[in-house]
Amino acid sequence: MDRLSTEYQELLISLKQRIRTSQIRAALAVNRELILLYWQIGREILLRQSQQGWGAKVIDRLSQDLREEFPELKGLSRTNLMYMRAFAEAYSEEQIVQQVVGQIPWGHNLMILDKVKDLAARRWYAQQVTTNGWSRNILAIQIESQLYQRQGQAVTNFEATLPPDRSDLVRATLKDPYVFDFLSLGTAAQERELESALVQHIERFLLELGAGFAFVGKQFPLEIGGQDFRLDLLFYHLKLRCYVVIELKVDEFKPEYAGKLNFYLSAVDDLLRHPYDEPTIGILLCRSKNGVVAEYALRDINKPMGVAEWTEALTKSLPDPLQSELPSTTELEAELGAIEWEEDVGG
Known part of the structure; x- marks a missing residue:
């Protein structure tokens, strides 16, 4: 029975x-x-x-x-x-x-x-x-x-660090700028404030990141050489089958940021990545960036990463022709x- x-x-x-x-x-x-x-x-x-x-x-x-x-x-x-x-x-x-x-x-x-x-x-x-x-x-x-216009616009080194078919796929997951219009931080915000605010609005944050991102944790701990390090935000991308490390900066991009992120990506690949996972990807989200400086900083980095801006208001970051196309609230x-x-x- x-x-x-x-x-x-x-x-x-x-x-x-x-x-x-x-x-x-x-x-x-x-x-x-x-x-x-x-x-x-x-x-x-x-x-x-x-x-x-x-x-x-x-x-x-x-x-x-x-x-x-x-x-x-x-x-x-x-x-x-x-x-x-x-x-x-x-x-x-x-x-x-x-x-x-x-x-x-x-x-x-x-x-x-x-x-x-x-x-x-x-x-x-x-x-x-x-x-x-x-x-x-x-x-x-x-x-x-304006998601269509922002897709694939981040400065990256994917062509040099990933196979051609995967490079295009990964590039399409990044955008520039990222719009966090659900935040109200002001220009004097600290990185921990930005991080906490994004996690508090995790659903909107994930929506802005795009389909496939699964949140793993903030201030994710890693022990390396007997020292403690913490990743700002750690995600796993279900479609790309890889970890994604996001480092948040409330100021303009600096070349040394890329070196530190490269260090984190190496650690995640060694300590967290499974044999069936693809190489870990890094994203530096900065308040602003100089595109030429970012390109030079990423040129000889051997880990896949991208640099993009984040903003709380889209119209501040778009060129004038696009600003004029944005509809008013009414x-x-x-x-x-x-x-x-x-x-x-x-x-």
């Missing part, structure tokens, strides 16, 4: 997992068909307007007629038809719809459409939603912080509010 009960429980668990997997696949397929339908409707409107000179008023009539025919469908309002037209105009190729933007919900697509103007950036954010499972609120935060609230109409846009 016990054996039968055990086998039954194993069968039940297996079937539950299969059903959940099937439900997820079905939901993704439904979403993909819905997004493709919206794109096709938008494309037809575009074609009629460009080839036959139809005006904007035809969208009002089309919305009314379609809603009368399909009263059970919630995404046929005039506003949503306008978005379908803009969606088809933004993505001219059906392949992009099928393979990229069709994988994410319509509400996410509208946010990307409203807030991101560059096609490559739009595709990148859509892929990140699929890869990382971002909610719409998280997507809004990432777009607002604009953000208005745009986010316009998207929160699930009943009207179909999810």
